[in-house]
Structures are given as C-alpha cells and as structure tokens.
Amino acid sequence: MLQTATRRLAATDATLLPAHKPPGTRGLILAAGLKLFAERGYAGASIRELADAVGVQPASLYAHYPSKEHVLSALCRIGHEELLRRVRRTLQGCGEDPRDQVFAYVRGHVGMQSAFPMLAVVANAELHALSPALSAASLGLRQQSIQLLTDIVQRGAQQGVFTVPDVWLAVAAIGAMGDRVAYWYTPDHKLSTRFVCEVYAQYALRILAASPAGPSA
Amino acid sequence: MLQTATRRLAATDATLLPAHKPPGTRGLILAAGLKLFAERGYAGASIRELADAVGVQPASLYAHYPSKEHVLSALCRIGHEELLRRVRRTLQGCGEDPRDQVFAYVRGHVGMQSAFPMLAVVANAELHALSPALSAASLGLRQQSIQLLTDIVQRGAQQGVFTVPDVWLAVAAIGAMGDRVAYWYTPDHKLSTRFVCEVYAQYALRILAASPAGPSA
DNA sequence: AGATCAAGAACGAACGATCGGTAGTCTTCC
DNA sequence: GGAAGACTACCGATCGTTCGTTCTTGATCT
Numbered sequence: 001m002l003q004t005a006t007r008r009l010a011a012t013d014a015t016l017l018p019a020h021k022p023p024g025t026r027g028l029i030l031a032a033g034l035k036l037f038a039e040r041g042y043a044g045a046s047i048r049e050l051a052d053a054v055g056v057q058p059a060s061l062y063a064h065y066p067s068k069e070h071v072l073s074a075l076c077r078i079g080h081e082e083l084l085r086r087v088r089r090t091l092q093g094c095g096e097d098p099r100d101q102v103f104a105y106v107r108g109h110v111g112m113q114s115a116f117p118m119l120a121v122v123a124n125a126e127l128h129a130l131s132p133a134l135s136a137a138s139l140g141l142r143q144q145s146i147q148l149l150t151d152i153v154q155r156g157a158q159q160g161v162f163t164v165p166d167v168w169l170a171v172a173a174i175g176a177m178g179d180r181v182a183y184w185y186t187p188d189h190k191l192s193t194r195f196v197c198e199v200y201a202q203y204a205l206r207i208l209a210a211s212p213a214g215p216s217a
Numbered sequence: 218m219l220q221t222a223t224r225r226l227a228a229t230d231a232t233l234l235p236a237h238k239p240p241g242t243r244g245l246i247l248a249a250g251l252k253l254f255a256e257r258g259y260a261g262a263s264i265r266e267l268a269d270a271v272g273v274q275p276a277s278l279y280a281h282y283p284s285k286e287h288v289l290s291a292l293c294r295i296g297h298e299e300l301l302r303r304v305r306r307t308l309q310g311c312g313e314d315p316r317d318q319v320f321a322y323v324r325g326h327v328g329m330q331s332a333f334p335m336l337a338v339v340a341n342a343e344l345h346a347l348s349p350a351l352s353a354a355s356l357g358l359r360q361q362s363i364q365l366l367t368d369i370v371q372r373g374a375q376q377g378v379f380t381v382p383d384v385w386l387a388v389a390a391i392g393a394m395g396d397r398v399a400y401w402y403t404p405d406h407k408l409s410t411r412f413v414c415e416v417y418a419q420y421a422l423r424i425l426a427a428s429p430a431g432p433s434a
Numbered sequence: 435a436g437a438t439c440a441a442g443a444a445c446g447a448a449c450g451a452t453c454g455g456t457a458g459t460c461t462t463c464c
Numbered sequence: 465g466g467a468a469g470a471c472t473a474c475c476g477a478t479c480g481t482t483c484g485t486t487c488t489t490g491a492t493c494t
Contacts, residue, residue: 057470068455184389203375
C-alpha cells in the first residue's frame with residue numbers, strides 16, 4: 001500500500017522499556033509490531049511487513065507468537081499495564097486531598113502518553129480489533145485506570161472540593177485530553193514532557209473547578 | 218473476520234444528512250461505507266463487505282466511485298465540511314467577547330460529534346489512510362476549524378480574558394475533549410446532546426480560566 | 435402510440451497480488 | 465544429540481480491481 005500523507009501520530013520511535021520486552025526475537029517482534037500497528041493500524045499492517053521489520057521470514061514469527069492477533073494483544077496489555085502502573089505510582093504518597101490526587105493522576109497519565117506515544121495509541125485505538133478473549137485483560141486494566149480517576153473525582157465532588165455538573169463527563173474530558181497527547185507528542189517537541197504534564201494537570205483541576213488548595217496533608 | 222469484542226464507538230446508526238448524500242446508489246454507498254469504516258476502520262473493511270451492505274455486487278461500486286479510497290475521501294470531506302459549517306454557524310452572531318465565542322465554538326464542535334458520531338470518527342481517525350492527494354481537502358478544512366479556535370483563544374489571552382500557560386496546549390485539550398464525544402455518544406444516551414454541549418463549553422471556559430463574563434456586547 | 439436506441443447501472447466471472455497461517459527441513463548451539 | 469529457531473515452500477482465502485455482458489430506462493424518431 002501507499003505511504004500515508006499525514007502521519008497518524010507524530011512520534012517515530014517505537015519506544016518500549018526493557019521491562020516490557022521479552023528477551024530476544026520476541027522483543028524485536030513487539031517493537032516492530034508496535035511501530036507498524038501505531039502507524040498503519042492493525043488491519044493495515046501485514047505479517048510480511050512485520051517480518052521484514054524484524055529482519056526475519058514471515059513463518060518465523062509463529063515460533064514466538066501464535067498469531068498476528070496475539071502480538072497486538074500483548075502490546076495492548078503492556079500499554080494498559082504501564083498506564084495503570086504509572087498512575088498508581090504517582091498516586092502513591094500524594095496524600096488524601098482529591099486535588100493532589102487528580103494532579104498526580106493526570107501527571108501519570110500524560111507522562112505515559114508522552115513517554116510511550118505509540119504504545120498509548122495502539123493500546124487505546126487498536127483494542128477494538130481484538131476478539132473478546134484477547135482484549136479482556138486490557139479492557140480490565142483500562143477500567144481500573146478509569147475507575148481510579150472516577151473515584152477521586154467522585155470523592156472530591158462529595159467533599160465540595162470539586163464542582164462539576166456531571167462526574168462522568170468530567171472524567172471523560174480529562175481522559176480525552178490526556179489520551180490525545182500521544183498523537184502529537186515527540187521527544188523533540190518544543191514543550192517538555194514535564195511542562196505538558198504540569199499544564200494538563202492544572203487544566204484538569206480547572207475542569208473540576210477545584211477550590212483553592214488549603215493546607216494539604 | 219470476527220466480530221469485535223468492544224465496539225470502536227457506541228453509535229450504531231450511520232447518520233448522514235440528505236444534504237450530505239448524493240442521490241441514489243452513491244448515497245447508499247456513502248452511508249454503508251460510513252458505518253463500515255467507522256466500526257472496522259478503512260483497512261479493516263473490504264469492498265465486498267461494502268457491496269453487501271449496499272446490496273449490490275462489488276464490481277458495481279466502481280460505476281460510482283473510482284476506488285475504495287475515494288469513498289473514504291468523500292466521507293472525510295463531508296465530515297470536516299459539516300464541522301466547519303457548524304462552528305461557523307454557532308459563531309455567527311455571538312458577539313466579539315472571546316468567552317462567548319469559545320462557548321459557541323465548543324457547542325458547535327460537540328454538537329457535530331454527537332449528531333454525527335460515525336462521520337466524526339471516520340473524518341478524524343481514518344484520514345491517515347488516505348494518500349496526500351485525497352486527504353488534502355480534508356486537511357485544509359480541519360486546519361480552518363482549528364485556526365478558528367486558536368484565533369479566539371489567542372485574542373482572549375491577549376485581552377487578559379483568558380489565562381493559559383500555553384495557547385496551543387489549551388486548544389489541543391479543548392479539541393481532544395470534544396472529539397472524544399463521538400466515541401461514546403449515542404442518540405439514546407442518558408445525557409442529552411444539549412446538556413453535553415453546554416457542560417463541555419463550560420469546561421472549555423474553565424480550562425481557559427476565563428474571567429467572569431462582564432456585560433457582553 | 436409504438437418501435438428504436440443510446441447510456442447508465444447492474445451483473446457474473448475472473449485477474450494478479452497479497453493475506454494469515456502451516457508443513458517440513460536445516461542450522462545452530464548448549 | 466536434541467531442542468529452539470530460522471529457513472524455503474506453499475496452502476486456501478481474500479484483497480482491490482477489471483473485464484465483457486446484460487438489464488433497465490427514458491428520450492427520440494417514425
């Protein structure tokens with residue numbers, strides 16, 4: 001197929017932590033699949049392109065993954081695991097104030113999207129291509145991440161710290177804002193990751209009409 | 218191919234205005250293509266599935282569109298035209314106050330995403346599958362829509378009505394928030410279109426830290 | 435009014451290419 | 465020497481598209 005006019009996302013490097021990658025060829029397949037699926041979509045990328053990118057024959061892929069779908073499934077799971085891990089980590093030790101927690105959550109969320117743009121895009125935008133059995137794990141992880149934020153916003157609203165017409169709408173807005181980052185961020189962007197994270201965390205608090213922070217903790 | 222576990226978007230009707238549709242079979246092809254491309258993606262939908270949905274033989278499609286890519290191109294153009302038309306209309310006669318203008322813009326934007334979810338998804342998420350020649354028109358239209366909002370926010374920031382760390386980041390956040398609506402909205406959603414539009418317009422003003430509106434106009 | 439006919443739109447059939455995946459073999463390395 | 469992983473070769477299915485033909489329809493001409 002032809003080259004695309006506009007890239008689907010700005011990033012060009014299929015960044016993947018060593019901790020994400022199984023050793024050897026399995027890791028190479030994941031990294032190559034990540035780039036292909038992110039740029040062309042699951043259906044738009046072929047096994048042969050994937051094999052070429054790995055530097056191996058198409059048949060050799062099946063010694064490591066039982067099907068093309070399993071490669072995508074592994075990538076989605078890694079992406080959602082990394083996201084959940086990050087928001088949990090930033091939430092750790094940030095106290096009980098819902099304002100601090102939202103701030104921490106968004107920093108973790110946006111940090112994930114900018115650190116692993118391709119992983120974030122694939123995990124979110126290609127999940128629908130998987131059959132139920134292979135997407136279940138990722139869907140569960142995603143639900144956990146969303147629930148974390150929902151609980152925080154809900155509690156903040158009950159405490160009167162946040163004022164929103166609808167909790168769910170606010171959570172959706174904050175999530176959408178963060179998810180989009182993966183499509184335009186690149187490591188050499190004029191705005192630093194840190195800056196984007198801080199600004200979007202601030203925007204999230206603004207969406208929630210967070211009352212000025214009192215003495216936290 | 219197999220049915221997907223999670224739907225890519227919640228909407229099930231390929232809504233398309235009579236004004237969008239060419240008469241006869243061309244219109245039927247657009248409507249069927251809209252649904253298929255929205256649900257499975259451009260690469261994931263085949264000419265034969267499209268023909269089946271229209272109720273015609275695959276070869277017959279080529280009497281109306283020269284290629285599969287042209288069908289997607291037409292859909293993308295219609296979607297971006299509709300969006301631009303809507304935000305222009307809501308901006309008409311809303312005065313010069315940047316707060317009113319942002320409010321109107323987001324109402325128009327979110328109104329589009331909720332009225333034509335599949336059209337919005339296809340126009341935004343499948344654009345990358347087109348070759349440069351066929352995506353140019355849509356890209357131009359999209360740029361116009363974004364520029365409209367950018368100018369408003371820029372002016373509001375200069376006037377001191379808005380306070381944002383970065384104009385571009387704010388525009389991206391507001392756009393992302395609105396675009397996401399197309400993925401979860403359905404006509405029978407518990408929240409009405411009107412409510413969602415109003416709330417997200419309000420969230421946009423919050424992101425911009427809009428100063429309380431004085432006497433408008 | 436009835437025959438004629440050009441044009442558009444549908445058809446069945448098939449094209450070459452590519453799809454995801456399998457079988458069987460050979461190489462390499464502990 | 466045996467397991468792992470790469471290879472070559474190929475499977476049937478499906479891909480987007482093209483071919484030549486038939487059918488329908490509405491205007492034209494006698």
